[in-house]
Amino acid sequence: MDYTTRLQKVSVLGAAGKMGSGILLLTALEMADLMLKSGNNQSVFVLNAIDASDEGLRGVLKYLKTQVLKAAEKKTVLLRRLYADRADLIENSEVIDAYVEEVMSLVRTSTRLESAYDSTLVFEAVSENQTLKEKLFRQINENNPTEPYFFTNTSSVPIGELNKNAALKGRIIGFHFYNPPAVQKLVELIKIGENPTELVDFANEFAKNLRKTVVPSNDVAGFIGNGHFMRDALYGLSEVERLSKDMPLHEAIYTIDKTTRDFLMRPMGIFQLIDYVGLDVVQFILRVMQPRMQGEKLHSLLLDELVLNGVKGGQFSDGSQKDGLFRYVKGKPVAVINKDANEYLDISLFNGARDSWIGEMPASVLPWKNLVKLADKETFLSSCFGALRTMNTPGAKLSVAFAQNSRDIARKLVKDGVAFSEKDVNTVLLTGFFHAYGPINDFV
Amino acid sequence: MTNLRKKVYMAAGYNTISMGTGRKEFNPRTARPGIEHYMKEAGQATLSQIGGAVNVDEGVVGNFMAARFNKQAHLGAFMPMIDKALQFKPSISVEGACASGGLALITGIKSILAETADTVLCIGVEVQNSVKAIYGADILAGAGWFQNRKNGHAYFFPGQFSDRAGAYYEKFGREYTRKGLARWYQNAIENARLCPTAQEYHNTIADLLAAGMTDPNPKAFTDHLNYFDCSKVSDGASAIAIFSEEGLKRSGISKKNTVEVAGVGHAVEDITKDPEDLTILSTIREASRLALKSAGSTKEQLATVELHDCFSIAGVLGMEALGFAEHGKGAEFVSAGHTARNGKIPVNTTGGLIGWGHPTGATGVHMAVTIWEQLTGRAGANQILVPADRPYGMTINMGGDDKTVVAVVFKRGE
Known part of the structure; x- marks a missing residue:
């Protein structure tokens, strides 16, 4: 089956979720492009958006239309060429509307798994629940005569286990997008030994057409991205617990988040990132990873307690941030959770004193958004971290220790055979987490 | 029209800010003022300089496409909104694409010449940020022949002038031409940085020449022009009063505070025909010749020119059409700095369309305001020497791809 034929009948499971809706969008655009290319105009393309929630599906159609419109507005130069033979489409607005209509006409929403029974390609982006994933795969596979390919967006469950438990005979591959899929360049590709070559070739071609950066990962729970992030997060939580012996817990949370964001020049502090992903999701991923990592503790009592208290983070369907460890106003943390009272305390009540305790940043430190634009980051970061190492303030010490721990995590991923190279780990952090520099470097 | 049969003056000019990307206060996500706001601001500012609306006999509005940008036609009837003393006075709206402002001037001048008015309030206005640029391109494409739209570029007019640039590259060399275009951009921004109402007033690009030399990206935009070669999307209005001698007396305005209309040239070319030679702006050539002839002056007697540089290539071709440079030497003329504010012939001293902004229907009036400011010594930091x-x-002032051109020659009133 050739590339185009494979993409004529596709289903996305969990299409109303934040990952599923992004995957739906990218797939819809790719299918529409194939359809518009000469010769494919008469073929029927179908993209099933499958989700348990009717309400969610209504929302996803709205999201999809807005995003397809934006995409069309960006590529109108190309669209005018693709529609050159349509005499009725003259103005940009007509060309754009026709394209949006065409893309939307590919998409069928459904709450029934049966819709995927004739799909030749199935994307799975349901919640990170191994039993659920295996049940869905098995049911589709047993009822679908086309021997479909399964692309799972799991960020932690080993693909080999899904393959075996759902009896997929190697027709499954890990194709892990980063949030939001339409924006983040990274796709982690997790192959297993049983994969037919055609499937791997198809996956690579699909990723290339989506203009994604592919990083291969070995089939180890958590892969590279969560393999690094989960351990980074656990280290942050353990640092908070350590600091909270000498300061209130909420100030410790603030301290570690601030140092990891501002001193380390990351786009978000480690706890804002946990809020972004969702505390419950982090907990879920850790539960997947823990039993598979012998001799390593991948667990946080503090995290469990917070989730139990209903502190979850995550995002609203419009992409705005829900309250988690922090409360947010216009995307910025303004208050932090006081665990014992289960209420938020304004950061402004304590940050003056706490900032003086943390100490000044080196004068050369740049905000992340300025650092990413810098041409010669290597030289800049060498001098910046050089200054940081000589400073005797708590903030400098905490941040250097954090960066060194982050580097050790990254190196261990290579040593344990999760990643094929140090460069791959760095690429994941650069493109999937938007870091301005990789964790493995000469300056930390 | 040959020599004017009656003296015509202009004074009391005013420009709103040219609002759009580049201005710090511009936010595309928030609600913005509409044409009413801009017309009021500019109209009232001019009225306040001429003793009020009671002195006005007639109003003219130059506007290109409010009917699509703002879903609003019938702009002439907005005059009494500016000042209730304009109630029941005659007022019309004129349209000739981006030369609508120039046509508003011509219309006012004709009323003075016809002796049907002694004072005309002339306003040019356009509010274009009401739609995204990709849809604005559809609207602006109305300045061309609609039968050509289907095969035109998504960004129709940038596409037209990209074709002109491409033809010029082919004839005279790409690198050579691009250097001229980049210098044009540099001059525009340097002048705009001196003018608080200019859209590029806040521009902070360090190396303007390098920015201007950016390689065009045909995938996202046009084949031969980059974004810096183009005027931006602007909202704004300009106003000026046009007088007979009697009108000046009525408003108590001294001639030294005016510019006299020395000559006019107004020419159109068949909109359904493609240019015979893409490297020549023949209508600009003809209209400017007519204007100088009508004024009984020569290009050597010009202290400054406001030239319709909707695209940098139009600036270079314009210098050739005006006769300041031989055919093919325009890029060199600009590269050498001859059009800079301290050059042989300072052009677009407040930034022109690329630097000051291009609220399309307002541009022709804005040009007249700038010349009035320069010749009467009111140009502030932008002031040049008038020998x-x-x-x-x-x-x-050009409409479409060299299809309607209005040229006006001014000198200080005396």
Whole structure:
């Protein structure tokens, strides 16, 4: 089956979720492009958006239309060429509307798994629940005569286990997008030994057409991205617990988040990132990873307690941030959770004193958004971290220790055979987490 | 029209800010003022300089496409909104694409010449940020022949002038031409940085020449022009009063505070025909010739020119059409700095369309306001020297791809 034929009948499971809706969008655009290319105009393309929630599906159609419109507005130069033979489409607005209509006409929403029974390609982006994933795969596979390919967006469950438990005979591959899929360049590709070559070739071609950066990962729970992030997060939580012996817990949370964001020049502090992903999701991923990592503790009592208290983070369907460890106003943390009272305390009540305790940043430190634009980051970061190492303030010490721990995590991923190279780990952090520099470097 | 049969003056000019990307206060996500706001601001500012609306006999509005940008036609009837003393006075709206402002000037001048008015309030206005640029391109494409739209570029007019640039590259060399275009951009921004109402007033690009030399990206935009080669999307209005001698007396305005209309040239070319030679702006050539002839002056007597640089290539071709450079030497003329504010012939001293902004229907009026400011010594930080032997200033306002051109020659009133 050739590339185009494979993409004529596709289903996305969990299409109303934040990952599923992004995957739906990218797939819809790719299918529409194939359809518009000469010769494919008469073929029927179908993209099933499958989700348990009717309400969610209504929302996803709205999201999809807005995003397809934006995409069309960006590529109108190309669209005018693709529609050159349509005499009725003259103005940009007509060309754009026709394209949006065409893309939307590919998409069928459904709450029934049966819709995927004739799909030749199935994307799975349901919640990170191994039993659920295996049940869905098995049911589709047993009822679908086309021997479909399964692309799972799991960020932690080993693909080999899904393959075996759902009896997929190697027709499954890990194709892990980063949030939001339409924006983040990274796709982690997790192959297993049983994969037919055609499937791997198809996956690579699909990723290339989506203009994604592919990083291969070995089939180890958590892969590279969560393999690094989960351990980074656990280290942050353990640092908070350590600091909270000498300061209130909420100030410790603030301290570690601030140092990891501002001193380390990351786009978000480690706890804002946990809020972004969702505390419950982090907990879920850790539960997947823990039993598979012998001799390593991948667990946080503090995290469990917070989730139990209903502190979850995550995002609203419009992409705005829900309250988690922090409360947010216009995307910025303004208050932090006081665990014992289960209420938020304004950061402004304590940050003056706490900032003086943390100490000044080196004068050369740049905000992340300025650092990413810098041409010669290597030289800049060498001098910046050089200054940081000589400073005797708590903030400098905490941040250097954090960066060194982050580097050790990254190196261990290579040593344990999760990643094929140090460069791959760095690429994941650069493109999937938007870091301005990789964790493995000469300056930390 | 040959020599004017009656003296015509202009004074009391005013420009709103040219609002759009580049201005710090511009936010595309928030609600913005509409044409009413801009017309009021500019109209009232001019009225306040001429003793009020009671002195006005007639109003003219130059506007290109409010009917699509703002879903609003019938702009003439907005005059009494500006000042209730304009109630029941005659007022019309005129349209000739981006030369609508120039046509508003011509219309006012004709009323003075016809002696049906002694004072005309002339306003040019356009509010274009009401739609995204990709849809604005559809609207602006109305300045061309609609039968050509289907095969045109997504960004129709940038596409048209990209074709002109491409033809010029082919004839005279790409690198050579691009250097001229980049210098054009540099001059525009340097002048705009001196003018608080300019859209590029806040521009902080360090190396303007390098920015201007950016390689065009045909995938996202046009084949031969980059974004810096283009005027931006602007909202704004300009106003000026047009007088007979009687009108000046009525408003108590001294001639030294005015510019006299020395000559006009107005020419159109068949909109359904493609240009015979893409490297020549023949209508600009003809209209400017007519204007200078009508004024009984020569280009050597011009102290400054406001030239319609909707695209940098139009600036270079314009310098050739005006006769300042031979065919093919325009890029070199600009590269050498001859059009800079301290050059042989300072062009677009407040930034022109690329630097000051291009609220399309307002541009022709904005040009007249700038020349009035320069010739009467009101240009502030933008002021250039007006030598005694070169007392004239000229505006060249173009509609479409060199299809309607209005050229006006001014000198200081005396």
